[in-house]
Amino acid sequence: MNREPNAQLIAVMNEASVSNKGLAKRMRDHAAQRGDNLGTTHIAVQRWRDGAGIQPKTAATMAHVLSNKLRRRLTPRDLGFPDPYEAAAPPTSGYPETFADALAMLEETTEERADSPSKLIVPDSDTSAAVLSWMVSRPDGLQPDRPASQRVGMRDVRAVRTAADMFMQLDFLYGGGHGHKALRHYFRHEVLPLLSASYSEKVGTALFSAAAEISQLLAWTAYDTGNHRLSHRYLTGTLRLTQVTADRMFGARILSNLSHQANYLGNHAQAIQLGRAAVEGGRGKSTPRAMALFAAMEARACSNAGDAIGAGRAMNEAERYFERADTAEDPEWLGYFDSAELMGEFCHCFRDLKQRREAIEHAQRAVDDTDPKYARTLGFCRMVLAKSQLINGELEAAVATASLAVDAGDSLQSARFQRYINDFQRDVNTHTNNRTVAEFNERVRTALSRLDAE
Structure with a gap:
């Protein structure tokens, strides 16, 4: 270091x-x-x-x-x-070589503008290099009790974890756009300085874990607002942070997030590679519930790529892991991944594979079982159900389901949720003469105008 x-x-x-x-x-x-x-x-x-x-x-x-x-x-x-005029800027996805480089990346990423969505193109070579670097890495190790002007204790760590929990609740309930800027400020001024302070071995391990959770949440909220370049830089920096204390389970979680983002952007090969890396990188170091999450992300990537065999294998693996989910003590950050969340991941898989009956069945189970505090997840699952009903020829039911999603999610500051709505509108507008479709389009316009006014 x-x-x-x-x-x-x-x-x-x-x-x-x-x-x-x-x-x-x-x-x-x-x-x-x-x-x-x-x-x-x-x-x-x-x-x-x-x-x-x-x-x-x-x-x-x-x-x-x-x-x-x-x-x-x-x-x-x-x-x-x-000299910036003589040397090109480091690549967007460049993997930090050292812990100091990771801190510099996170510090400077936090200073970037957060309010302008951006596109992202990550070369396959950069993805492979980051995965390989993390897979073969050895822990940096902490430097406990080093001289510093500030001493960190478990009280400071608990404060960071409380903030992480609060911002995560806001994210689930109102979308990433609601708390992202406040979270960036908190991370820059309250969390990053702690990593350069003095601490015991026990406190340092807990501190880096908490800091990684906040950094990961920053990436997720940036992703949800459509700023994919910013999100990717946070995820890359966070992945490097997990090397300090060899937190393989959380590192695998970051790889699964990178897979999720690549899948969303249509980079199927990268998404599959990252999903499989999460499964293999977390194996033997993660709880069964975490492994179910990683396998589900691989299934999502395979499904979107049209690989039914690979998707089926990964979904079966996720189910087998989830059957043992209660046999180990999970970290708090994994508490959201319940059976409804797993059904939500599977319904996306079946939708992408055009397996209508299975998609409707799993989406309905996800909608019925999802806790309302996970408003964005519930909105996603309702839109998958609506799309599956539409594919199945159930126009009236599809529009009714989508209308429920719009009404319940009209306060969501989530570019991803808006994309679900836009995709459904594109598909359903082949029935422009249908009265219920016209009413749905008007409902969407009203919801968006309210969101813009906030």
Whole structure:
């Protein structure tokens, strides 16, 4: 976890007589003058002094403010960083080589704008490299009781876990867009600084686990709002965090999330690879309930790719694991994955495989059994049921089911839920002369106008 200090940056800062806090403030002020929102803190500056990596745009900002202070032109190269005009920015999906690199990625990702959805293209080679790096990794190990200005205790860890639980409830109930910005602020100012503090071995292990949960939730909420590049960077950084304490179960969970995202974006080969990596990477280190989740994600990927044999094998494996779900103590983050959630995953599989009877059966079971506090999941399952009913020729029933989903989910700030609605509208609008279809379209317009007004 150690790197060589950045002697050039330290020397220039000493020459300019600027502190970590002073440099961070100058960088934020300069960015604000250009209309940008840069969240650089004194903690980030210290990491750069310690040798952590930096984004080219951030390095250019630092060079500019130090140039103004010293009244001579400086480049990022003068500060010990590659010149952004001479070196390409690191790839979106680049896997952090060290723990310090992971912190730098998470710090700088948190500073990026979160309110503009973005596209994502991840080269297969980057996906394979990240999976291989995680699979063969050895734990970095903690550095307990190291000298630091702040000491972390279990009370701090409990606070982080409480916040994670609160934000997760908001996510399930109102969609990722509701709490994402507040969660980013909390992660940057309350969680990341703890990772550079002093702690015991026991506290450090719990702390990194809690921090990974918050980081993963940040990725999930970004994904739900449609910002896939931001989400992928959070997931990649979080995956690297799990290496510190060799948390293979949570690392496999991150791989399954990456599979889910790739599947959603239509990258079937990547989704299958990541889903299988989650299963194999978590095997022997995960509870049966977790393994059921990982296998279900592989099934989702195979189904969307049209691989009925692979999907059937993965669903059978998920069922076998879930039958033993109560034989082990699960972490709190896995508490949502109950039988209704498994049925929800399976109904997506059968829908994508065009197996109408099975899709309707599993979707109805998921709708009937899903706790209303999981409003977004319930909305997804209702839309899968509606789509399956439509495929089965049950137009009136399909529109009625979709209408229930729209009415119950009209407060969801979720780009994914809106996509379910849009896809159903596209399919049902072949019946534009049908009165119930026209009423449904009007219902959707009303719901969207209310959402836009909030």
